[in-house]
Amino acid sequence: MSALPRAPSAKNAPEREAMPDDQLMLAYAQGDAAAFDVLYARHEGGLFRFVKRLLGARLAAQADEVFQDTWVRIISARESFSPQGATWRTWAFTIAHNLAMDRLRVSGREVALDAHPDDDGDAVPTLDRGVRGAVDAAAHPSAEELAFWRAAGRRLLACLDELPAEQRAAFLLHHEDGLTVEALAASLEIGFETVRSRLRYGLQKLRGCMERYLSVLEKQA
Structure with a gap:
């Protein structure tokens, strides 16, 4: 190439x-x-x-x-x-x-953003790390645990697909690629608060979409 x-x-x-x-x-x-x-x-x-x-x-x-x-x-x-x-x-x-x-x-798939709550919860990124970490051979998950995390991973991808494009992009760049909010704002040439809005509102939607799996994790904590 x-x-x-x-x-x-x-x-x-x-x-x-x-x-x-x-x-x-x-x-x-x-x-x-x-x-x-x-x-x-x-x-x-x-x-x-x-x-x-x-x-x-x-x-x-x-x-x-x-x-x-x-x-x-x-x-x-x-x-x-x-x-x-x-x-x-x-x-x-x-x-x-x-x-x-x-x-x-x-x-034509972009959707306008709505108002967002002030909560910055980290439940869904934590779940995302668990999905990836549980399939690591070093973790030695049981068959039941592996089935749970695979199902959770499929659900998370489906939930991400339901987000508006801007929120999904902010989530992926921030939680998967590790960009800070400041770096996101600079790279995408948008305001700091706009980035925070996309992250917060996207996380709220993801938490609602992943409620079933998050409740299981809360019981195990």
Whole structure:
């Protein structure tokens, strides 16, 4: 997928693997195509998962195309990338976000946001971490626990798909990719309070949608 010819480099594979994302992008811009290969391998899974979840079930068939378009944009912008702004990961996920949101706008699926409560509860992100953590081999879950978490994971994806696009994007970027509220506001070029509104209202909807599974966790606590 590299757009530049592979240039001679003194860096070997282990050295590239240890390089931060920003340095890899700068090396790629200078002609080191192998640096891009490392970047792609490092972020391929997370970026595709983000795009697919953001597009939702109804536009899932377009996930591959948006994913590829994201990398084309990244390649095209290699010479203008500056590590002085957002991190490479934030920059790349913002590109993916903008492309996915364009698809959602064209599809007419965006929904206006309503007023939101002041509660900042963390119940659903906690459940999301549990869904992913329980399937880790190191956790050694029982068959019953594994079935519960798999069912909860399917339900969480369905609940995410029911959120308005802006709320779903804020949730995924904040709780899955780890962007702070400040970083979200800067990357998406929207106000701090607007980001907080999307996160709060989205969490309220997710908690209601996941009530059955959250009640089980509360009883186990």
